[in-house]
Amino acid sequence: MNDNDSHQPKRRVRLAPEARMPLILDAALEEFSRRGFSGARMDDIALRCGLSKGGLYAHFGSKDEIFKALLDRTLQRIDWAQMPQSGADADNRAVAEWIVARLHEAVLAPDAVALLRLLIPERERVPLRVEEWRGMIQRHSEQVHAVISDNLKAGGRQNCVLARHPWLALSPMIHVLLWQALFGEGSAPDVHYRQAHVDLLCELLA
Amino acid sequence: MNDNDSHQPKRRVRLAPEARMPLILDAALEEFSRRGFSGARMDDIALRCGLSKGGLYAHFGSKDEIFKALLDRTLQRIDWAQMPQSGADADNRAVAEWIVARLHEAVLAPDAVALLRLLIPERERVPLRVEEWRGMIQRHSEQVHAVISDNLKAGGRQNCVLARHPWLALSPMIHVLLWQALFGEGSAPDVHYRQAHVDLLCELLA
Amino acid sequence: MNDNDSHQPKRRVRLAPEARMPLILDAALEEFSRRGFSGARMDDIALRCGLSKGGLYAHFGSKDEIFKALLDRTLQRIDWAQMPQSGADADNRAVAEWIVARLHEAVLAPDAVALLRLLIPERERVPLRVEEWRGMIQRHSEQVHAVISDNLKAGGRQNCVLARHPWLALSPMIHVLLWQALFGEGSAPDVHYRQAHVDLLCELLA
Amino acid sequence: MNDNDSHQPKRRVRLAPEARMPLILDAALEEFSRRGFSGARMDDIALRCGLSKGGLYAHFGSKDEIFKALLDRTLQRIDWAQMPQSGADADNRAVAEWIVARLHEAVLAPDAVALLRLLIPERERVPLRVEEWRGMIQRHSEQVHAVISDNLKAGGRQNCVLARHPWLALSPMIHVLLWQALFGEGSAPDVHYRQAHVDLLCELLA
DNA sequence: TATGAATGAGGCTTCATTCAT
C-alpha cells in the first residue's frame, strides 16, 4: 500500500442524532409497512437511511425500540392533523365538505395508511398503541358528531340516522383507508370517493 | 428409571392426509393470523394441530405452501357465502335487511376477518390473492348494486347517491370489518352496527 | 364409500427377500455412486427398486447396512472376475492381450467403476473395504506379474522395467478406470485404449 | 459458579475478508475432502478456521458457494504448476526426468489429490469444474507430448507407442494419483514410483 | 458516530428411522 492509496471505503456521513432520527424512522416506516415487524431487517432499514447495520445501534437500542418510536411519531403526526375552520351556521354542503376534508387529512394521510399496516399484524404486541389509535379515531368522530349535531338540530332533524349512529359518517373514508392499506396508496373503490362521501353526507343531512 | 417409568413419547396419531390437511390449515390460520407470516413458527403450527414439526412436511413442502393453501381455502370459503333470497319487489327495509345480512355473512365471517389480517401485511408477497379478494368484494358489490338499482328504479329515484356510488352501501360493513381486524372479533364502532347499517340504507332508499 | 370403490393406492408387489435384495442393492449402487453415501436418500433407493421408504427396512436395518452389503457384493463380484486362459508359451502379443483382457474385465467392469466412486469419498468410514479393494488389485497384479515373469525369463529379459516394477503393467487400465469414474462410463483418454495398452506391453516385452 | 469463573466466550478475532477467505477455503478443503460435500458440516468448517457458524456467512452465501470457490482456487493452483525447464536436445533420461518431475508437481500436489477426492463424488453437481480438470490434464499431456515428439523425431522413432498414444506417458502418475486419493497421501503402488516412471519412459524412448 | 466482521440463538427444512395399519 503506497501513500497515495485511497480506497475510500464509502463516504462516511456523520449526522447529529436529531438529524439522523427522522431519517431512520422514515426508513423504518417503509420497511415495517412493507414486510411487517418480523419480516423487516435491520440491515434494510440501515441501508435505506444511509447507515450500516451497526450505525443504527448508535441511535436505537433495538428493533423493538425503533418500532415503538415509529408508532409514537406516526400517531402523534396523525393526531395533530389540523382541523379546518368550520362555521356552525354553514349550510349542509359546507358542513359535509368540512367533515370530508378533515377525515381525509387525518385518516388517509400516507402515514396513517402505513400505520394501519403496522398495527393490524402487530396488534397483540402493542395493544397500547392500538388503543391510542382507537382513541384518536374516537376524537375525530366526536368532533364530527358535534358538528353534525349542531347542524341537524338547526334543521330539526335530530332523528336522522347520522344523529343516532355518528360513526356512519366516517365509514366511507374508513372504506377508502382499508382499500389503500390493502391495494396501495392510489387505490380507492371509486376515483370520486371524496365527492361520493360529500354527496352521501348531504343526502343524509338534507 | 423405575419400573413404572412411563415417558409416553407422545401418542402417535395417524390421520389420512384429507383429514390432517384441514387441521393444519386451521392451525395455520390461527398462527398466521396472530403473528403474521414471518412471525408464525412451523413448530407452533405443528403443535397446534397435533403434529411434530417435521410431520408438517409430509403434507406441505414449505411454510409458504401452507400460507398459499390457506389463502386459497379461505378465499374460497368466503366467496361461496350463500346469497339469501331476495324479492325485487320487497319494500325498502326488506331490501336493506337482505343487503346487510348478505354482507355480514360474507365480509364479517371469522375467516374473512382473519384473511384480511393476513393479506394486509403480506400483500406484496401474494399480489394474486389480493386481487382475488378485490374481485370477490367486487362481485358482492355488484349484486348489491343490482338489487339497489331495481329498487330505486321502482321508486323513480335513479339519482340517489347510492345509484351513483354503490360502494357506499358496503362502507359501514367494511368499517366494522376493519374494527374487527384491528380490535378483535367482538369489536365494532357500535354494538348496534347491523341496525345502524339497515337504517342508513333505508334512509338512502326512501 | 360404496362397495365398488377401488382406489388401488398402488400395486403392492410382494417379493421374497432373495428376490428383492439384489434389486435393492442395484438401486443402492446407482444412488450411492451418484450422490455419495450422505447424499443418497433412502427414499430414492426405495423408489428406484419399486418399494416405499418403509419397505426397505423390512430388508435392511439401516442405510449403513445397505452400504456395507453393497460393498461386499460388489467387491465379491469383481474379485470373481474370470481369468481368461493363458498359455505360458504364448508369444508376446498373445500375453499382452491376455493381460489387457483380464484387467479390462476386472478393473473396468461397471461395478468396479461404481465401487471406486463409493470408496474414494467413504474411505475413512470403511477402511476395511478399502483394504479389500487394495488386496484384490494386488492379486490381479501378482497374476499379471507371474505371467510377465515367465515370459521375460523365456526371453532372457529379466532386467526389463516391467520385471522390476510390475505395477506399471496395470497403469494404463487404472488411468482409464479413473477417467470412467470421473467423466462417465464411456470415457477414456483414448478410444483405442485397449490397443494402446496392448501395444505398450508388447513394446516392453519385446 | 465461583468468583473466578471465566467463561471467555471466545476471543473475537477480526480479520479482513482477504485474510479470512483463504483460511475458510483451507478449512473447507480439509472438511470436504474428508467427508464429501454432503457429509461436511458448516459448523466444522467454521470451527476449523476460527469462526462461528454464522460468521462464515459474512464471506460466503452458502455451502455450495464455498465449494465452488474452493474448486476454483484449487484448479487454478494446480494449473499454475510451474513447468521445469527442458532442453529439447537433452538425452532420453533427462527428458524422462523432466516429464516425471513436471507431472509429479502438477498431478500429485496435495491439492490435486484432495481435488480429485472432491470431484469424483460431486461430478454431477459440478460438471463444469470436471471439464476444467480434464482440460488441465489435457494441457499437461500436450506439453509432454510435444517434448516426446521432438525427442523421438530426433531419434527417428516416430512409430514408437508413445508417439501414437501419448497419454500412456501419464498413466503411471495417474495410477499413483488414484492410490493417494484412495489410500492416503503417502501411498503408492511402489515406493520407488518416480524411478519406475522414469525407467519406463527411458525404455520407451530408447 | 460509524463500520462491518463476528456471534449465537432460533427458525426452516431434510431425512434416517419407527410403527400403526
Added chain:
DNA sequence: AATGAATGAAGCCTCATTCAT
C-alpha cells in the same frame, strides 16, 4: 413383506445484536 404418516435429531441459513476498530 409393504405402506406412508409421523418423529426427532441434525444441518443449513438468517438476522438481531455486539464490539474492535
